[in-house]
Amino acid sequence: MKQIERYIFGRIASLTLLSLSAITILALTTQILIRVDVLTTSNSALLTFFKLSLTLVPEVVLAVAPFALLVGIGRILTTMNEDSELVVIEASGASNIFIAKPIILFSVLLGIGLLLVANFAGPKANRNLYSILSGSNTDIISLAISSGKFRKIENGLYIQVAESLPGGGMGGIFLSDRRDPSAELIYYAKVGTLKKTDNANLLVMNDGEIHRSAAGAEQVSVVNFKSYVLDMASFIPSTEKGDPLPKELYLPELLEPDTTNSNYESHRLFYNYEIHFRLSSWLYTIAFGAIMAAFLANAQSNRAQHFQRIASAVITCVIVRVIAGIILENSKTSVFAGALNYIFPIFVTLLFMLQIYAGYSLKLPKSAQNLIDRLQERITTIFERRTKPTSQTKNNGAV
Template sequence: MYLIELYILRRVLVLFLAVFIAAIGLTWTAQVLTRIDFLTTNSQTFLTILKLSFLFIPSAIPLVMPFALVIAVSQVFSIMNQDTEFVIIDAAGSTRLVIWRPVLILGVCLSFFSFFITNFIAPHARLNMRRMLEAVHSSLINTFLQEGSFREVGQGIYLEIGEQRTNGDIGCLFIVDQRNPSFDLFYYAINGVIANNQNGNFLIMKDGEIQRRDNRSGNTSIIKFDTYTLNLSAFASVNQTLTIYPKDQFLTYLFNPNPSDSYYQHHTLEYTAELHKRFTEWLYPIVFALIALAVAGNVRSHRETHISISFLAVLSSFLVYWVAYFFAERAKNDLTYIPFLYTIPISISILLIFMLLTNRRICLLIHWSDALYRLSDIWRKIGKGYHHPDKGI
């Protein structure tokens, strides 16, 4: 590899890492913020929320990498063009391959890395994340131990704990069960305790009563009790069986799904679509690298540099990704869309390679370019007038 190629690779790699880390950081922050409700309503520690949000990152990496690459390449090449570095490279007699090779090498490396993350790391992280969520939603012990609050712990089930004693007992317990539209149940108890064994978790209420109100007639019946036991699993608002989706499975499982898998039995097409998606999604770092080269890999005039090359590259990449996403979603219900998952990245790559070899490039239409140039020129003049208010007086 020539010195100029190492120079380009280093600049692109540094900017790529900066954009990639920033995007992943924003994704991680968004996940933490969306889990705040999960933190407060389920009494989880902040460390648990951090762990849960970090488990989401492997799934975001394959999505963020291609866009970070196209931004880095287009931005670096735009700066090099403005600094006339491309002109110097051409004047030195170097071929276009000197500019293309470092970008393509980086794109290929990122594609293999994306394949590894998507098929080996992300499924493991997603499985752990689902198990954590399932464990929290299926166990209401932490919620029961929150005193002084009246909250919904399930679909149509509300709970209030008046006191949590030092010995672990509960005082002043009140439960409202409105799951049945025909009648409502109200549980009152002076004392209570939570017990668990191999059969599950149980709430043992002492010295209380149950009120059953008929919603049609309005009649209320009251039953007093000395001891009454509730199975907490009856209050769970979600299915106790952990549902594993195709995107959570490893590649080996997608090749040979378990016929007894209940989700596979009802959503067979989703497994087939996910398998083919895994075989094609990792190609997009290469496709986006070619897009960046087709947009920014040539010498541009001073007038063209006023138009954001990065914007055009990202816009083109987004359109390609949106089309691929559209067909991937359609393939979940109709297998006739699966060939498009392969033809989109392959055909676009062939087209872009042809454009590069024939010295063509992606650019805006002439009248769009002129309009954007005039708009940027007006904006630049307004900016100069703002910074020099006394000019001309």
């Protein structure tokens, strides 16, 4: 790889990875801020929540990496065009292939990274999710409890704690359990504590009542107690207590599924979906790189035309992504759609790489360019109307 190619490769790689990291951290920070009032009360709860947040990283990376690539390629090529670097490269006799080569190479490497994430890091993270839940029930309940507020643990299961007491105790515990359609259980206790033993994590409630009523019945049976113990394992969502779901299985386990798995029949269609998603999603990263290179590898002296090409590239990528989602959804039941998961991104990649080799500069149709120009003019007019009164007010004030 020549020096200028290494230069383009390095700049695109650094900006893409920086964008990917920023979006991932932003997603995790959002989750942390939602629970900040709870996390500040317990060091162990904070550690557990960070572990849970890390299990979300593979899914976030798979979702945003292709669009982080768009940001990296679009921004770097725009900067190079504004600094006349693309003009100098073209003046030296280099073709579009010279600029497209490092872009395609990085897209391939990023795609391979996503392939590894989808098939190794993703299933491992999803499996670790349950092990964290089952091994740290006390901390999970601490995360679910927010003083004075009802919190939903799962469908039909809600908990409220009126206040936190010194020494880790809780006052005014209210728990409603409607997971069983045939009965409703309501627990109330004046005080309670979370205790961990060798075999289980327990919620010990003191001085309270249990209200039990059958579905549709008006009568309610009330049981008073001085002390009552609940196993925290019963608070783990039922969808995560059984056999592994398709997203928790490694690729060989998806290709040769265990028919004795309790989730096999209810999620059988998702086995095909998961297989095609893991094996085809990385191909779209390469397709996105080819699309961006085909639209932006040429130098443009007119900024408006360069903006139009960026818009064209992004719109094309979004359309490709939407079509990919439709194909993937249909691959649950259609063998033909399953094959299209691989044929379509390869076809798109080859189509735009042929455009690059042919030296043809892609751009929007004239009608679309005129529409973008009118939108730009409209936005500029609206902005000027809103800023003009402010400027006049400042001038009048100065007088």
